[in-house]
Amino acid sequence: MSQNKTIMEVNQELVKERAKCNFNVLEVTHILDGGEKNTLHRKKIESIALDEGAYKDPIPEEYLSPKEKYENAVRKSCLFCKIVKNALTEFTGLEHFSNFFVLRRTADAFFKEISPFLLHLGMFLPTILGQCTTEQQAYWLPRVLDIQIIGTYAQTELGHGTFIRGLETTATYDPETEEFVLHSPTLTSYKWWAGGLGKTVNYCIVVAQLYTKGVCHGTHLFIVQIRDEETHMPLPGIKVGEIGAKMGFNTADNGYLAFDHYRIPRQNMMMKNAQVLKDGTYVKPDSHGKLTYGTMVLVRVILVNEVAFNLAKACTIATRYSAVRRQSQPKPNEPEPQILDYTTQQHKLFICIATAHALQLASAWLWKTFNAVMSDMKKGNTDSLPELHALSSCLKALSTSDVTSLIEQCRYSCGGHGYMLCSGLPNIYSFVTATRTYEGDYTILLLQTARFLVKAYEQAEAGTPVTPTVLYLIEFVSGKRTPWDGSPEGIIKSFQEIAAGNISSCVKSIRNRMSSGLSFEDAWELTTIQLVGAAEAHCRAVISDTYKKEIARITASSSTNVKIVMEQLVNLYLHYWALNRTGDLLRYSSISGEDVANLQMKYEELLTLIRPNAVGLVDAFDLRDEILHSALGSYDGQVYKRLFAEALKSPLNQEPVNETFHKYLKPTMQGKL
Ligand SMILES: CCCCC/C=C\C/C=C\C/C=C\C/C=C\CCCC(=O)SCCNC(=O)CCNC(=O)[C@H](O)C(C)(C)COP(=O)(O)OP(=O)(O)OC[C@H]1O[C@@H](n2cnc3c(N)ncnc32)[C@H](O)[C@@H]1OP(=O)(O)O
Ligand SMILES: Cc1cc2nc3c(=O)[nH]c(=O)nc-3n(C[C@H](O)[C@H](O)[C@H](O)COP(=O)(O)OP(=O)(O)OC[C@H]3O[C@@H](n4cnc5c(N)ncnc54)[C@H](O)[C@@H]3O)c2cc1C
Numbered sequence: 001m002s003q004n005k006t007i008m009e010v011n012q013e014l015v016k017e018r019a020k021c022n023f024n025v026l027e028v029t030h031i032l033d034g035g036e037k038n039t040l041h042r043k044k045i046e047s048i049a050l051d052e053g054a055y056k057d058p059i060p061e062e063y064l065s066p067k068e069k070y071e072n073a074v075r076k077s078c079l080f081c082k083i084v085k086n087a088l089t090e091f092t093g094l095e096h097f098s099n100f101f102v103l104r105r106t107a108d109a110f111f112k113e114i115s116p117f118l119l120h121l122g123m124f125l126p127t128i129l130g131q132c133t134t135e136q137q138a139y140w141l142p143r144v145l146d147i148q149i150i151g152t153y154a155q156t157e158l159g160h161g162t163f164i165r166g167l168e169t170t171a172t173y174d175p176e177t178e179e180f181v182l183h184s185p186t187l188t189s190y191k192w193w194a195g196g197l198g199k200t201v202n203y204c205i206v207v208a209q210l211y212t213k214g215v216c217h218g219t220h221l222f223i224v225q226i227r228d229e230e231t232h233m234p235l236p237g238i239k240v241g242e243i244g245a246k247m248g249f250n251t252a253d254n255g256y257l258a259f260d261h262y263r264i265p266r267q268n269m270m271m272k273n274a275q276v277l278k279d280g281t282y283v284k285p286d287s288h289g290k291l292t293y294g295t296m297v298l299v300r301v302i303l304v305n306e307v308a309f310n311l312a313k314a315c316t317i318a319t320r321y322s323a324v325r326r327q328s329q330p331k332p333n334e335p336e337p338q339i340l341d342y343t344t345q346q347h348k349l350f351i352c353i354a355t356a357h358a359l360q361l362a363s364a365w366l367w368k369t370f371n372a373v374m375s376d377m378k379k380g381n382t383d384s385l386p387e388l389h390a391l392s393s394c395l396k397a398l399s400t401s402d403v404t405s406l407i408e409q410c411r412y413s414c415g416g417h418g419y420m421l422c423s424g425l426p427n428i429y430s431f432v433t434a435t436r437t438y439e440g441d442y443t444i445l446l447l448q449t450a451r452f453l454v455k456a457y458e459q460a461e462a463g464t465p466v467t468p469t470v471l472y473l474i475e476f477v478s479g480k481r482t483p484w485d486g487s488p489e490g491i492i493k494s495f496q497e498i499a500a501g502n503i504s505s506c507v508k509s510i511r512n513r514m515s516s517g518l519s520f521e522d523a524w525e526l527t528t529i530q531l532v533g534a535a536e537a538h539c540r541a542v543i544s545d546t547y548k549k550e551i552a553r554i555t556a557s558s559s560t561n562v563k564i565v566m567e568q569l570v571n572l573y574l575h576y577w578a579l580n581r582t583g584d585l586l587r588y589s590s591i592s593g594e595d596v597a598n599l600q601m602k603y604e605e606l607l608t609l610i611r612p613n614a615v616g617l618v619d620a621f622d623l624r625d626e627i628l629h630s631a632l633g634s635y636d637g638q639v640y641k642r643l644f645a646e647a648l649k650s651p652l653n654q655e656p657v658n659e660t661f662h663k664y665l666k667p668t669m670q671g672k673l
Contacts, residue, residue, distance in 0.1 A: 011637030013324045013338065014615060021616025023561040028620035031554050031566070032360055039622070045102045049083050050626050055109040060649050062112070062421050066250060069113075073251035074200060076110045077117040081147050101305055108313075109626035112427050114252040117150065119195035122302070124151035127205050127295040131221050131270035140223065149229070151203040152194045153295065154257055159188025162444050164207070164293070167219055169259065171208040171269075175280040178266045180222060182208060184258040190239075193438075197255025198242025202227040204257070205270070207292075212280045221270040221292055226257065237262035248430025288382040290389070297389060299439050300396035301363070301370045307403040308359035310432050315352035316618040317424055317633025318410035321417070322349065323615050324637045339413075340614060346607040348413045352406045353610075353617050354573040357566075358547040359399050361554075365546050366395055387467045390452035393445035394539035400435040401442050407432055414632055417639075422646035424630030443532055446539075450506070450531035453538055457503045469542055476500035484591040486598060488548060491574040494589040495541035498581060501588030502534035537584065544574055565613050568606055575603040 026039075033039040049055075055076065061069055100121060107115055128140050143149050160166040168189030171180040184190055191197070197204060203225050210220040226238045234240045239258040246254065269276055273285040273292060285291060322340035329336055339345050373388045411418040411425040418425050436442050456466050460473035477500075482493045506527050513523035524531070548570050555563045578585060578599055585591045610617075625634045631642035652658065667673035 008636045008638045008641065010635070011324055011639070014320065014635075014637035017323045017615035018619070020612045021619075022613060023565050023616060024559060025616050025620045027558060027562045028566070028617070029622045031558070031562075032357070032620065032622075034364060042102045042105070046106050046624060046627075049080065049103075049106045050109050050624065052083075054079050054083060055626060060646075061251075063649070063651050066245060069251050070116070070199065070253055073111060073113070073116055077115045080107060080110050080115065081117065101302075104306065105309060105627065108629075109624065111251060112424075112629055114195070114249050114431065116196045116200040116251060116253050117147075118252065119152040120144075120147070120150050120201070122195075123153035123295055123299060124201075124203070124205060126298050127153060127221065127270070128223075130294045130298065131272050131292065133271050136267070136271065149203045150196065150201045151205065151223075152196045152201045152255075154191040154194040154197060154204045155207040156191070156193045157188060158190045158192045158256070159186070161193070162441060164219055167207060167209060169206065169208040171206075171210050171220065171222055173210070173212040173266070173276050173280050174263075175278065177263070178278055179263045180210075180266065180269060180276075182206065182222070182224065182259040182262045182264060184260070189258070191255075191257035192243060193254050194257070195249070195252045195254050197240065197257055198253035199255070200253055202229060202232065206257075210269075210274075210276070210282075212276050212282050215282070217274070217282050219292065220274060222264060223268045223270065224262075224264055235262075248427070248434060287377070287380065288385050290385075291382075296439055297392050298370070300392040300445075301366050303435055303439060304359055304366055304395050304399045305363035307399050307432055307435055308356050308363055310428050311352055311359065311403045311406055312356040312618075312621040313623055313628055313633075314407040314410040314425060314428050315349060315356060316621050316623050317628060317630045318352070318413045318418070319349050319614050319618040320634075320637055321414050321423075321632040321639060324639045325415075327415075340611070343604065343607060345413060346611060346614075348409050350569075350572055350607055350610050350614070351576045352410060353614070354569040354576070355402060355406055356621070357551075357569055358543055358573050359403070361550040362395060362399070362543050362546045365550060366391065384467070386452055387469065390449045391469060391542070393440065394449035394535050395543070396440065397436075397442045397445040397449075398536060398539040398543070400432065404429070404433045404436050417632055417643060420631070420643070420646070422629075422631040422643065424628055424633060427629070443528075446532045446535035447528060449535040449538065450528075453499075453503045453534060454507060454510070454531075457500075457507050470538070472496035472541070473500050473503070476504065481590065484585075484589050484595055486595060486602070488571055488574050491578050492541065492544050492548060494578070494585055494591065495537065495544050495581075498584040498588045499534065499537040499541045502530065502537045502584070506530045506534050537581075540577055540581075544577065547573060565610070565617070568610050569617075572603070572606045572610065575599055575606060579603060 030036045030039050033042055057072060061072065064072060103121075107118075125144050128137060128144055132140060144151065155161075155164070155167070157167055157169065159168065168184070168186055169191065170183050170185065172183070173180055191206065194204060203223060206222045206224045207219050208222060210217045225235065226240055227234055237260045239260070240255060242253050242255050266276060266278065273287070275283040277283060319340070322345055323338055325339045326336040327339050340349075369388060369391065373384045376382075376384055407425065407429045411423070411429065414423060414425065417423055421427065440448075453470065456470040457473055457477070459466050460470070460477045466473055476497065481497065482490065484490060484494060509527045509530060510520070510523045513526055514520060518526070551566050551570050555566050558566070579596075582591075582596050585596070619635075628634065631646050632639055634642060647653065664673065
């Protein structure tokens with residue numbers, strides 16, 4: 001098991017917890033990694049990147065100025081790239097993208113916040129893979145993979161992020177010179193937000209409205225050089241800078257960018273899906289119209305994994321800390337209990353462990369689905385794209401939203417010490433809360449899924465086939481209901497009934513509003529609160545179903561105790577969400593008040609059953625201390641020693657008396673100021 005580089009004796013509380021654990025921790029690690037081979041591969045990459053201690057900061061990052069923080073992050077990004085380049089040698093296309101999940105995880109040892117290179121690997125590279133022709137790829141890929149150039153993805157503008165069709169940057173084709181002229185006509189058309197854009201990158205992908213022969217053909221993607229490769233000076237016609245201090249992401253130099261009639265060669269339009277010929281003729285894509293949104297779909301898929309990982313970090317910290325921390329005296333003359341023994345604390349934490357598992361498995365399943373749709377699309381079949389869009393949208397929305405709340409819950413569960421930056425939790429939170437907004441805001445994405453669900457409902461009503469994730473609608477419209485039985489399968493069925501019931505209510509509301517004279521758009525708008533609820537319910541059913549099925553499949557050959565604890569967590573997840581949605585259950589399933597009381601009892605029993613294995617379960621995430629960055633969550637559990645060591649690092653503690661005493665305090669106390 002991973003141990004901290006600063007070797008300290010393991011706290012006896014954790015020694016006892018580990019002795020109590022009744023399952024094989026390594027077996028669960030293999031399950032979460034997707035097999036023993038992957039665990040070994042991950043450990044190898046982690047070892048290449050971390051064993052030499054290159055991630056260490058001379059001064060803790062939090063005590064640096066914003067400029068120093070950025071400079072330190074660039075230094076470490078270059079170091080990180082050099083160290084892990086070997087690990088990328090297998091990389092030949094999207095199918096090997098899983099290496100990036102491991103690299104992403106490893107990168108957290110280097111950056112408490114974000115690498116300014118994140119968008120280079122996270123969006124610039126995937127967009128080149130997904131949106132360029134083979135010839136374009138042959139030109140760009142070697143330079144991108146070898147980090148000879150550094151790029152980002154500049155789509156959002158000051159005035160528009162959600163509504164892509166409303167973007168104002170123009171790319172007007174000039175057949176005379178065979179160039180596109182990029183222009184930012186207004187302040188609101190300034191590109192805004194792209195990670196690394198402010199100071200780091202010299203290239204970027206720009207999303208702009210394409211004009212040729214006087215006609216606007218909507219948004220398209222262009223590769224644009226913005227800085228000189230030798231001097232790094234912005235090129236003439238380019239205005240570029242950083243957008244300023246943020247809640248998190250402060251080492252990511254998110255930037256702004258404007259063009260003044262800036263020219264790029266015709267070949268820099270990404271032409272896999274649509275083309276502009278030399279004479280300016282626009283050649284339409286003959287497939288799905290939204291293929292230029294492809295990178296967003298990919299990153300939404302990746303983000304489900306990303307937040308699962310961050311939740312694993314947060315609950316590792318909070319669970320280990322809760323085993324070490326003792327507080328209060330519920331029984332006279334008895335020692336203070338570990339706070340992990342309080343049922344309410346278990347309620348705060350065990351759902352985090354279960355959710356990290358559920359999302360990890362849902363993300364692996366979504367990744368497979370994504371790859372299957374991509375390989376269909378290579379053969380020219382785009383039929384499954386709408387379902388992938390609906391799925392990736394709602395899974396991105398719900399996972400980022402759930403995890404944001406649960407990380408904050410982990411912080412609450414650590415009391416005052418959780419508020420310290422050195423607990424690691426504030427940084428994890430400020431990173432994850434942004435994922436709820438970027439790459440498609442929560443509400444917007446759930447409304448995209450709702451569009452798909454309403455259509456699917458109409459198909460089910462009309463008796464036409466529906467796609468696999470909404471098969472439950474067929475039973476619902478035929479009036480078939482499953483009586484409540486409280487079993488895990490029964491709970492999932494009831495989640496599907498809640499989803500179907502909600503979708504049906506939305507459809508009824510829209511129809512009623514339209515029959516009273518409203519347009520479809522107005523009727524839809526007035527129904528959007530319900531539509532968001534319906535999409536959320538659908539997604540909860542999908543995650544629950546996938547979690548249960550995947551655990552059953554993966555643990556089929558596991559040892560008995562691993563099977564038992566994994567099933568307990570699945571049941572905990574199902575009971576937690578059933579209890580959270582009793583209103584919906586009472587409305588759409590046959591559950592009774594007494595059944596709800598039974599659910600509650602069962603839930604509390606599950607907490608008690610999981611309790612002895614809690615530390616073992618978070619150990620199974622196998623997160624190296626270097627990646628956790630936490631005084632509360634290190635493997636050795638030396639919470640108090642580490643908190644004190646962190647306090648001593650404060651610049652204020654480097655001198656016995658601060659100069660403000662002489663300047664202000666003393667004169668004030670002596671009535672001289
Ligand atoms: C150092 C080591 C690093 C290693 C790296 C490894 C991993 C990386 C880890 C982390 C992740 C990487 C980076 C993360 C960091 C920061 C990244 C932030 C980047 C950004 O933040 S980057 C900007 C993203 N910005 C958005 O996310 C805008 C959201 N806004 C939209 O997405 C659209 O604007 C929408 C959909 C709201 C409206 O769009 P619209 O107005 O054009 O469309 P409309 O509503 O009319 O729909 C017409 C028909 O198209 C269908 N449709 C729509 N979208 C589709 C799609 N994608 N695929 C298939 N069908 C689609 C509809 O379902 C409908 O279908 P139907 O008609 O059948 O109903
Ligand atoms: C940390 C961070 C990094 C980012 N990195 C990048 C990047 O690298 N590249 C890039 O291009 N962009 C990036 N972005 C931008 C990001 O993608 C957008 O901020 C995001 O898509 C949301 O768009 P918006 O800011 O325009 O929000 P808005 O659309 O203005 O949303 C504001 C509110 O209005 C609501 N709303 C908007 N439209 C509707 C509607 N039709 N119906 C109901 N409610 C609606 C939303 O739900 C939200 O509550 C980043 C953002 C952040 C925070």
